[in-house]
Amino acid sequence: MTTGLLHTLAQLGWLNAALYALSRLLDKASGGRCALHCYHFVAQYVGDAPLAPERGLDIEISMPAAADPVPQDYPRPSAVVRARYAQGALSLAAWRNGRLAGFLWLIMDAYLEDEVRARYRLASSRASWDFDVWVRPEERLGWVFRRLWEAARRHLRQQGVRWTCSRISAFNAPSLRAHGRIGTVRLGAALFVRCGGWQWMVASLAPHFHLSRGPASCPQLMFDTSALAATAFKE
Template sequence: MNQMLHNIKKTSSELGIKDTLLYIFDRLLYKISFKTLILHKYYITQQPVSQDCLVPAGKGGDIEIAQIGPDHPLLQQMDRPFSVLQKRFANGGHCFSARKGEQFAGNLWLNFDKYQEDEVRCTYVLQPKGQAAWDYDVFVLPKYRFSYVFAKLWDEANKVMRQRGIGHVYSRINYYNIASLQAHKRLGSRIIGSLFFINLGRFQCAISLHFKPTLTFSLNRDVFPEVHIGATEEH
């Protein structure tokens, strides 16, 4: 009992009261529904494409950043099923890889104009068209998390986005993923809204007070309703 209270107190200090209660409610629903009822809450973040380099001149010279395609051998070292990575490319994904020597060190993915969610059924449509990107699965191997890998990945991604005339990059972050929220905040990111998804078997309901449409329903696993994310949205 004392351990449970300690865990709740710790979670509350990280998430705040509202998200802590949501987390407890979510876990309870998941258990009593025999893992069939799942609640997702995402924060949508927006950050400006940086005009400056994050890595000081002369630093991180042993880290190689490259944009790789669906046939690159480095994909085999990534912590994702190969079929998932191929689907990302098919859906317009652009993969930036980091390596030290011949070893994979991290990756960052971007989509331009739209992104098909891989956790729920949803396609984020970014507006204005041609001026926004979506970042996801930013990952650095634990042993390189105190190196320049993360910063060099973002430097390369920002360079590509500047060349395309993109002003903002968006992301969705699980409400309980404090580490990711803080990492994005350090890059100048801010929360512009939230989305709720309720999944029960094939049924899905999506709710948002910040983006359009406000409410969508889906019974078809192959249909991904669109949610429009624009640069004028406010939290």
């Protein structure tokens, strides 16, 4: 085995590493027309205790408005950002010395995925959806991630939210580790294969299987956190 393959196996485990290799092969063989995405869905309890007390105080957190200009080095297309605001999402951004250090997105009720065709729906009004947590690579060993989550925790508590749900790529080892450190409960998993205008989904949640032949066809996955507080955490 090559060093790179051994490193991928160590980070992802054999199943996710095999799926990652298959996704790379599919992308290369199809010239980018086909793609494979594998997601884990998790929930994190929104507690009272601060996540980063008195740490990373040189990191400023802001909540950009939809009308604010997108930073030049923002790692997402402007059209994607506009679409997120249009469906009711909000963003928290972390800044260090005037430079964007990271961001995350939050939305209530439902989230229309922008990487695959899927809609995630929340059954409880005391739950939210968080997505696209990004931290600048050179900041990933610091306090940016926890400062962002601390700001999100305060905002969500003010809205009466007690659980926030996430989808994490099974191929993103740093994100899996980061979420693991702050404590999560697994809700399920899904595999999406897209080829041209067609998309296949296999998921551990209903409807379990779905075939989409175009943008008008979109599976909906429901996430219910109403029973989690009694089994995982205490208020």
